[in-house]
Amino acid sequence: MGKTLFDKIWDSHIVASKPGFPDAVYINTHFIHEVTSPQAFDGLRKRGIPVFRPGKTRATADHNVPTVDQHLPIKEALSRKQVEMLTTNTAEFGVELYGLGHRYQGIVHVIGPELGITLPGMTIVCGDSHTSTHGAFGAVAFGIGTSEVEQVLATQCILQYKPKRMKIEVNGQLKKGVVSKDIILYIISKISASGATGYFVEYAGEAIRGLSMEARMTICNMSIEMGARGGLIAPDSTTFDYIKGREFAPKGEDWNKALACWQTLHTDEDAVFDKVLSFDAADIEPQITYGTNPGMGMGVTQHIPSLGDIEDKEKPSFSKSLQYMDLAPGSRLLGKKVDYVFIGSCTNSRIEDLRMVAGFVKGKKKADDVTVWIVPGSKQVEAQAIEEGIDKIFEAAGFQLRQPGCSACLGMNEDKIPAGKYCIATSNRNFEGRQGPNARTFLASPLTAAAAAITGRVTDVRELI
Amino acid sequence: MVSTAVPLSIENIDTDQIIPARFLKATTREGFGENLFRDWRFDEQGAPKKDFVLNNPVYKGRILVAGKNFGCGSSREHAAWALGDYGFKAVVSSFFADIFKNNALNNFILPIQVSDEFLQQIFSAIEKDPAAALEVNLEEQYIRIVPTGEQQQFDINPYKKTCLLNGYDDIDYLLSLREQIGTYEASRPFNF
Numbered sequence: 001m002g003k004t005l006f007d008k009i010w011d012s013h014i015v016a017s018k019p020g021f022p023d024a025v026y027i028n029t030h031f032i033h034e035v036t037s038p039q040a041f042d043g044l045r046k047r048g049i050p051v052f053r054p055g056k057t058r059a060t061a062d063h064n065v066p067t068v069d070q071h072l073p074i075k076e077a078l079s080r081k082q083v084e085m086l087t088t089n090t091a092e093f094g095v096e097l098y099g100l101g102h103r104y105q106g107i108v109h110v111i112g113p114e115l116g117i118t119l120p121g122m123t124i125v126c127g128d129s130h131t132s133t134h135g136a137f138g139a140v141a142f143g144i145g146t147s148e149v150e151q152v153l154a155t156q157c158i159l160q161y162k163p164k165r166m167k168i169e170v171n172g173q174l175k176k177g178v179v180s181k182d183i184i185l186y187i188i189s190k191i192s193a194s195g196a197t198g199y200f201v202e203y204a205g206e207a208i209r210g211l212s213m214e215a216r217m218t219i220c221n222m223s224i225e226m227g228a229r230g231g232l233i234a235p236d237s238t239t240f241d242y243i244k245g246r247e248f249a250p251k252g253e254d255w256n257k258a259l260a261c262w263q264t265l266h267t268d269e270d271a272v273f274d275k276v277l278s279f280d281a282a283d284i285e286p287q288i289t290y291g292t293n294p295g296m297g298m299g300v301t302q303h304i305p306s307l308g309d310i311e312d313k314e315k316p317s318f319s320k321s322l323q324y325m326d327l328a329p330g331s332r333l334l335g336k337k338v339d340y341v342f343i344g345s346c347t348n349s350r351i352e353d354l355r356m357v358a359g360f361v362k363g364k365k366k367a368d369d370v371t372v373w374i375v376p377g378s379k380q381v382e383a384q385a386i387e388e389g390i391d392k393i394f395e396a397a398g399f400q401l402r403q404p405g406c407s408a409c410l411g412m413n414e415d416k417i418p419a420g421k422y423c424i425a426t427s428n429r430n431f432e433g434r435q436g437p438n439a440r441t442f443l444a445s446p447l448t449a450a451a452a453a454i455t456g457r458v459t460d461v462r463e464l465i
Numbered sequence: 466m467v468s469t470a471v472p473l474s475i476e477n478i479d480t481d482q483i484i485p486a487r488f489l490k491a492t493t494r495e496g497f498g499e500n501l502f503r504d505w506r507f508d509e510q511g512a513p514k515k516d517f518v519l520n521n522p523v524y525k526g527r528i529l530v531a532g533k534n535f536g537c538g539s540s541r542e543h544a545a546w547a548l549g550d551y552g553f554k555a556v557v558s559s560f561f562a563d564i565f566k567n568n569a570l571n572n573f574i575l576p577i578q579v580s581d582e583f584l585q586q587i588f589s590a591i592e593k594d595p596a597a598a599l600e601v602n603l604e605e606q607y608i609r610i611v612p613t614g615e616q617q618q619f620d621i622n623p624y625k626k627t628c629l630l631n632g633y634d635d636i637d638y639l640l641s642l643r644e645q646i647g648t649y650e651a652s653r654p655f656n657f
């Protein structure tokens with residue numbers, strides 16, 4: 001019987017598989033950042049052991065960093081300490097760091113792909129649940145905890161149970177104004193925030209194949225928001241064209257050999273998935289979330305479910321969520337006033353996202369009572385945006401182009417949404433307090449967020465393009 | 466272990482609720498219990514919110530009982546550290562997010578997955594009498610509601626069970642594989 005792409009990669013990375021034991025899986029690339037690594041380095045010190053393969057771990061500072069005045073010392077003492085500790089830890093253990101001020105610095109899931117570190121067929125882990133992003137290249141990539149970060153630093157392996165396999169097909173063509181963020185928000189709204197728990201997902205179908213690499217990363221990025229261990233897309237010419245020539249990508253004869261190997265990375269025709277779901281791209285309209293988990297989403301023109309639509313045992317959680325958001329069951333979001341617009345995060349902060357927003361807002365101005373933050377995913381994205389004059393378009397529109405980092409996706413730095421305010425965000429989580437204590441988040445695509453920036457309200461972007 | 470339990474019947478409790486991101490700045494594993502469920506437990510001035518279960522002296526114990534899909538969202542192991550630091554030894558739910566489950570086990574906190582029905586039975590028993598104790602037997606893999614005698618078996622991987630019972634961790638095992646790891650690396654022409 002044939003194998004799925006996930007099985008091919010997983011099985012070829014097993015170092016040891018003993019009955020009753022989880023698989024010891026070899027990790028090709030390990031990314032670390034300042035928040036989930038200090039305790040892991042401490043663990044190595046306590047055991048008196050080095051990093052086993054220091055060249056296979058790369059570090060960057062992203063979660064805590066300010067997005068203005070990055071040349072100055074970090075004001076907040078605890079953030080500064082964590083970032084400094086990453087610098088000392090990586091220096092002591094011989095790990096390459098792209099820290100603040102480095103031309104490669106940025107959100108860990110943005111820089112891996114743009115530097116050509118992320119490659120098809122790899123196993124990739126990071127102490128961050130959005131590591132699933134790298135699956136867009138046909139890699140098995142997933143988020144881990146700090147004890148597991150320590151495992152990888154110590155042995156370049158991780159102990160894991162093999163997840164089940166799920167295929168999600170999106171067939172047909174996307175309609176006008178609908179982008180990859182809408183696809184993934186739509187899927188999560190259909191299967192819930194736990195609909196893929198225990199599974200590793202392969203995304204397939206015509207609508208997925210037609211996406212650029214950056215759009216594919218947005219889809220894989222949010223796999224965790226439906227509970228999946230990870231999500232991947234088989235590599236194809238779009239993937240290879242994206243990788244070729246990037247800083248750390250194979251070159252010359254190595255490129256030819258690598259390419260020959262990557263071309264075998266696909267699911268066999270007779271392979272069997274544990275679960276298969278199919279969606280039609282034509283059914284998807286621009287999406288928005290109304291609740292406090294990413295599964296609570298809908299088409300931007302639709303109504304929030306009424307209490308009568310919700311199962312009895314789920315009513316308390318549903319009501320608690322809408323109470324937090326100060327929204328009425330059965331109401332519509334269209335026309336709802338927003339206070340902040342955040343375009344950034346490992347989901348939507350790449351150059352294509354910024355180009356999409358710039359293309360839409362060129363010649364327009366933001367609504368007076370809205371604050372708009374554009375946070376590029378990396379120094380390279382920032383430089384590219386400036387080179388293309390995108391910064392000027394944002395400036396003219398009244399948007400602030402800030403410096404790279406995770407920023408208001410999780411509000412670990414100063415970029416917090418004030419209590420009670422509504423923010424339309426291109427990030428990945430609308431949990432209570434995620435963007436700041438008592439902040440209220442609507443997740444949407446960069447286009448839908450840009451439309452809200454212009455009108456000051458939740459808007460159907462299709463009416464403006 | 467026999468203990469009373471703290472009921473938190475909310476579904477989809479994500480790790481941002483268990484420990485909000487702004488408290489992830491510590492560089493050790495200790496002290497996170499102070500901010501466990503911070504924004505549900507305390508108001509903006511830091512005063513305890515009376516209606517939150519951890520602030521109700523009637524409910525205490527080393528077992529947290531929570532609605533389905535517990536621990537979803539961020540991979541932060543700080544969530545498991547916060548629960549452990551606060552004093553919880555086990556979490557009972559009808560469904561756990563994968564990464565949280567691993568993090569809990571790596572910190573010797575037992576995630577006990579029970580059926581939706583059994584979870585409701587536990588909530589009812591505690592509602593009836595907050596002093597109702599739960600018995601957790603890891604060796605025999607069952608959880609029992611002491612006053613009613615209702616019990617259910619739970620699954621745990623035999624390897625993880627051995628680790629929990631004996632205090633082993635994964636790194637000890639992985640370090641014993643170093644030679645095999647070297648052999649594996651030598652067999653691969655590329656780093657993928």
